[in-house]
Amino acid sequence: MPDWFTDSYLGIEVRQYIGLGALVAVTIVTYAAISTALRIYVRVRFEAADHAFWHGERARLGRSLWALAVAITLLLGFPALDFPQVAEDIVEQLASLLGAVALVMLGFRGVDIFTDVLARRAALTDSRFDDQLVPLLNTALKILTLIIGMLFILGNLGVNVTSLVAGLGLGGLAVALAAQDTFRNLLGGVTIFADRPFQVGDWVVVGSIEGTVEHVGFRSSRVRTFYNSVVTVPNARIVDTHVDNMGLRQWRRYRATLGLAYHTTPDQVQAFVEGVRAVIRANPEMRKDYYIVEFTEFGASSLEVLLYCFIDAPDWNAELRTRHVLNLDIMRLAEELGVEFAFPTQTLHVASMPGQPAEVPEAPARDQLGETVERFAPAGAGGQRTDQPITAGYDNTPDGT
Known part of the structure; x- marks a missing residue:
């Protein structure tokens, strides 16, 4: 070296x-x-x-x-x-x-x-x-x-x-x-993971919080609300309260009241009801074995038809799309039948003008009133019968009523 x-x-x-x-x-x-x-x-x-x-x-x-x-x-x-x-x-x-x-x-x-x-x-x-x-x-x-x-x-x-x-x-x-609260949240996270009350992407309601689950962690879970804000919920709170998982619904209920104008004739009402049933049966996203479409009430400003049905949809967006199609078909049906939807109105009837006698409609005679009642009795033919539909096949609901 x-x-x-x-x-x-x-x-x-x-x-x-x-x-x-x-x-x-x-x-x-x-x-x-x-x-x-x-x-x-x-x-x-x-x-x-x-x-x-x-x-x-x-x-x-x-x-x-x-x-x-x-x-x-x-x-x-x-x-x-x-x-x-x-x-x-x-x-x-x-x-x-x-x-x-x-x-x-x-x-x-x-x-x-x-x-x-x-x-x-x-x-x-x-x-x-x-x-x-x-x-x-x-x-x-x-x-x-x-x-x-x-x-x-x-x-x-x-x-x-x-x-x-x-x-x-x-x-x-x-x-x-x-750090009791921290450990409670950790145990809550383990419980959520084991029980799986919801998954990422599910639409849930946790107490007063409603939205879509974005993340499930050890300490907390994040829910994006329909206001597009993100709420962080401690897992212990989720475990201790009730969780309504809207995403696990087999069917999504759709309930609406269709108000028809009072000048709609009975045959038009019957045809409209049967037509809505036909629309439901024709839509591939609707439940076919259970739905209700009936003329149920004389409202303050409309003849009210109850629409009660269920939609087969995996998420909220698909549900809204199906509602959109169903509502448009009902509108087209009403247009074809000449049926008008009612809106809150008030009609003012003037009995007489100043200086002119009031026009009072003449009442039917007593015998005519009796004959009219008999026409709607069991032996008469004036009323609507379940065996007298406007169409063939859409005169009743799936349970036969």
Whole structure:
């Protein structure tokens, strides 16, 4: 070895400077090797459509990979440079700490990548339970990674991890007493996950909150209301109150009162009622085995027809589209039959003008009144019979009434 190898500058020998330069070169080579191996693995393991995703992830992993490469190089190569023992101990501690932090960061990115792949696969399935499971799995794995990383770091710093874990018993009791609400929310999240009263995307009513579930977490769940605001509800509150899951309805009820103008004739009313029944039966999104369309009441300003039916729709948007089509068909039916829909009105009848006698309609004779009543009696033919419909097949509801 040449004598100048042992020359010292700033307390460091030339050979040690050369060794440090070699460590830098080895670090660069190590990083390049890890990056190349990852790139080759992605090309072989995944389809071309996923390459762009992995290219972006590799860029995000760059800092963590650099830190890991530096830590590995220092741990393996620095002792060979014959620095003082104190310096070696300090570098070893720092390298171990840097490596642990890098591994935790890589673990976090690995969890994100893993759950992102699961989320994309879950989006291709019909079930929404797996979509709800992915965020919970992401949080649980990150917490586990952080705990393991912290224990590893504390162990490298000389902390007795076994005694620390044992001492957490009494401290954990104190923390539990101080954070009862937090633990109640965590248990509520586990209960929601186990019982599945709702899933992401369901339309729910929780107390006074109504909207679509966007996220179910360990501590709370988020509901987007129909005002487009987001309400964060603690899981403990959800578990302790009633939850009305509108998204699990087998059928969606549609109830409306159709008001017809008072000048509508009885035959027109009967034809309109039977026509609405025909419209319901013709619509593929309507329930066919149970519906009610009947002339039920003489209203203050209209002849009221009750429409009571059920829609087969997976969500609110589909329900509204079906209502839209049904209402338009009813409007077209009324137009074809010459039936007008009523609106609140008041009619003023002037009995007589000033200076003119009042015109009082002549009442039928007593005998004529009696004959009219008899025409509507069981033996007469003046009333509407269930066997006298306007059409054939739409004269009654599905239960035969």
